[in-house]
Amino acid sequence: MTTTVPRRSQKASFRDRLLRLAETVTTPLLPEDYLDLVAPLRAGGALRGRIVEVRPETPDAATLVIQPGRGWRGHTPGQYVRLGVDVDGVRQWRAYSLTSVAGAADGRIAVTVKAIPDGKVSNHLVRRTRPGTIVQLDQAQGDFVLPEATPARVLFLTAGSGITPVMGMLRTGLHTRADVVLVHSAPAAGDVIFGLELRALAGQGGLRLVERHTDTDGLLGVHELDDLVPDHAERETWACGPVGMLDAVEEHWTSRGVAERLHTERFRPTVISPGEGGTLTFTRSGATVEADGATPILDAGENAGVLMPSGCRMGICYGCVLPLRQGAVRDLRTGDLTTAVPGDGVLIQTCVSAAAGTCDIEL
Amino acid sequence: MTVIQKKAVNPVAHLSAEDIEIIGKELDAIRDRVIADRGERDATYIRKVIKTQRTLEISSRAVLLFSLFPPAWFVGTAGLAVAKILENMEIGHNILHGQYDFMRDPKIHSTTWEWDHVSPADQWKHSHNQLHHTYTNVVGKDNDLGYGIMRVDEDQKWHPMHLGQPLWNLLNACFFEYGIAAYDLELGRNLQKGRRKAPEFRARARAVGRKIRRQVLKDYIVHPLLSGPSFLSTLAATFTANLIRNLWSHSVIMCGHFPNGVETFEKTSIEGETRGEWYLRQMLGSANISGSKLMHIMTGNLSFQIEHHLFPDLPSSRYQEIAPQVRALFDRYGLKYTTGPLPKQVASAWWKVIRLSLPNRHTAQPGPAAPALVASQPA
Ligand SMILES: Cc1cc2nc3c(=O)[nH]c(=O)nc-3n(C[C@H](O)[C@H](O)[C@H](O)COP(=O)(O)OP(=O)(O)OC[C@H]3O[C@@H](n4cnc5c(N)ncnc54)[C@H](O)[C@@H]3O)c2cc1C
C-alpha cells in the first residue's frame, strides 16, 4: 500500500511528461535545442557561461569575468575550469585556474589568461574576446587546493601565470588565517599579474611577498630558498609555474625528505611528441597495434582485425570518423597535427590520419 | 585506368592522362585554398541558418495552431514548408556530409546530427555519402541513378515496366522522403527471399520504422491535436508542407544528375581510377542550376552540384565562391559545364524520364561498338 506521495515527485513526473510531450513535437531535435536559442545559461542545459568583462592585467594577460550558467556547482580556491572556446570557428578546450573569490555574491567567476607566443586560445582570449561571448564550461575540478584544516604556515612558489590558482586562495582570505610567504617570479615588475593587489596586500602585512624579476636578476634557483625563506621545508607549500621550475622544486623537496608537504600544479599537458607512428589502442575492443607514421589508422586497425567503420577511404565521406580519446595523429593530406588530451574526444577521420604518437581511439 | 564513355562523341577524348592528373592537382589546389580559409565565417553562417530555421519552424507551427483561419493556414504552411526545406537541404544534407565537422561542435556534427526526414541519418549517410558520392553516375553501382526503379540512361536495358516510369517518378516526387528511406534500405534487393530475414536488414528496417513513427506522430498527430478545433486544417497544413518539401527536393536532386549533358559511366571504368579520373567523373556526372542567392540557399547549394560533387565536404556556402574558378578550369580543358535555370533543368530531367520510358529508337546505334575513350592515350 502507498502512503502519501510527496508533492515534489508528482511535480517532477508532471514535468517529465511535459518534456516528453515537447519532445514529440521537436523531434528529431530536443526541446533544449530550441531553449538554447533564447536561454543558453538556463538550469538543466549544457553548462555554458557568458563573458561579462575582459580586464587587462599586464601587457599580455587579461582577466575574464564569466557569468556561469545556472548549473554551475561552485569551486574551491585553487581549482580550475575547462573552457570551450570557438577560435576561428573551431571549438578548443583549455583549462584555466579560477582567480575569483569562491562563492561570490553575484555568482560570477573569473579566470586570468596569459597569452603565450603562438598560443591559439590564450591569444584569442586575451586580445580578441569581447564581453557577451558565450563559452562552454565544465564543472570546476583539480586538487591543487588547501586542506580543510588551514596549515599555520604556508609557502607559495609561483612564476608567470602560475600565480593564478594562488590568487584564488588569497582572495578567499587565506592570509587572515595563516602565515603566508609568496615567492613569485616574472620577467619584470610590470609583468607581475595582480602586481598591485599583491603589493598592497603585502604592504598591509597580509603576507610576505618576494618578487623575483628574472630579466634583471636571473632565474630563481631552488638553493636560494634557504636564504629567502629559511623555514621553507617546514611550510606547507604550493608551487605552480613552468615545467623546469616544478621539476627542480620537486627534486629539492624530495631531497629534503618533505615531499608530502609539496603540492604542485602543471599547466602544460604531457608533451605528446609527434614521432613516426605509435601504438594505437582501441579502447572498447581492447585491441592494440603498432602503426607507422604513413599508414592510415583505418588500415592499421583493419589489419589488426578491428571492425573499423569506413566508406570511401579517400577522405570525403566521413564514414570513418572516430573519437581520439588521447594522443596525436597527423593528417596525411596536410601534415597537420591533431592532439587530444583525455576528455577532448577529438573526432578524426581515420582514413586520412596516421598515428603521431601513442593514441587511444574509442571503438 | 580509363574513363570509358559509350557515347558516339567522347567528351574527354582530347585529354591525355597527364591532363587529367593536372586537372586533379588544380582542383586539389582550389580545395586547399578553401580549407586554409575555412573558419569563423563558416561557423557563423551555419549557426545563423540553423537559428533562422528553428525560429521559422517554431513560429510557423505556432501560427498553425490557429490554422482554421485561412490566412494563418497559408502563412503557417508556407513557413513550415520553407523551414523543412532549409532543414533538409542547407542544414541536414550539408552537416551530414561532414561539412561542418571542422568546428568540433558536438551539436553540429555529422556523427551526431539527426534530421527532419524519415530516413535515419546514419542510413542515409551510408547510401548517399559512401555509395552515391563514391560511385557517382556509375550505372549499376549508383542507386541515385533512377533509384533502382527507373531507366535513366540509354545503356540501361529497357523493360515494359519502364513504361510506367513517368508515373513512378511523380509518385516518388510526392513521397520523396519515403522513397529515399526505401532505397537507403535497399528495399528492392533486401525484400528478395532469403535476404528479408537477415538480422542486419531487420535492425535497419526497425530503425526506419521508429523514425517514421516519430515523424508521423509529430506532424500528423501531436501538432494537429495541439491545434484543438483546427485539428483537420493543421493536419492538411503539415501534409502540404511535407508535400512541398518533397516536390522541391526531388526537383533539385533530379537536376543534379539527370539533365541533358550529364554523363554516365560503366562499372569497369572505375577500376583503378586515379584521383584525377575520379574528379573528372564528378565533373562530367553533375549539373548545376543557375539562379538567385535565395534559390541557392533553398537548394542547400546543391545548385552547385558540380562543385559539391568535387568537394562534398567543403562548407556549402563556399561552392558559389569557387564556382568561377571551377568553371574556368572546365573551359580551359574544353569540358562541358552543364548548367541552366531551374525550370529548364527540371524539364530536361523530366523529358529524359519520359523519353527513356520507351525503348531506344535506334537500338543498334549507341552500343559499345565505339568503346570509347581512353584517357590514358596521349591526345
Ligand atoms: C590545470 C591547468 C590550469 C591552467 N591554468 C591556467 C591559467 O590560470 N592561466 C593561463 O594563462 N593558463 C593556464 N593553463 C594553461 C592553458 O590551459 C593553456 O595551455 C594555455 O593558455 C596555452 O594555450 P594556447 O591554446 O594559447 O596554446 P597552444 O596553441 O595550445 O600552444 C602553442 C605553443 O605553446 C606551447 N604551450 C602550451 N601551453 C603552454 C604553457 N602553459 N606555457 C608555455 N608554452 C605552452 C605549446 O607546446 C605550443 O608550442 C592551465 C593549464 C592547466 C592544465
Ligand code: FES
Ligand atoms: S572512410 Fe571516407 S572519410 Fe574516411
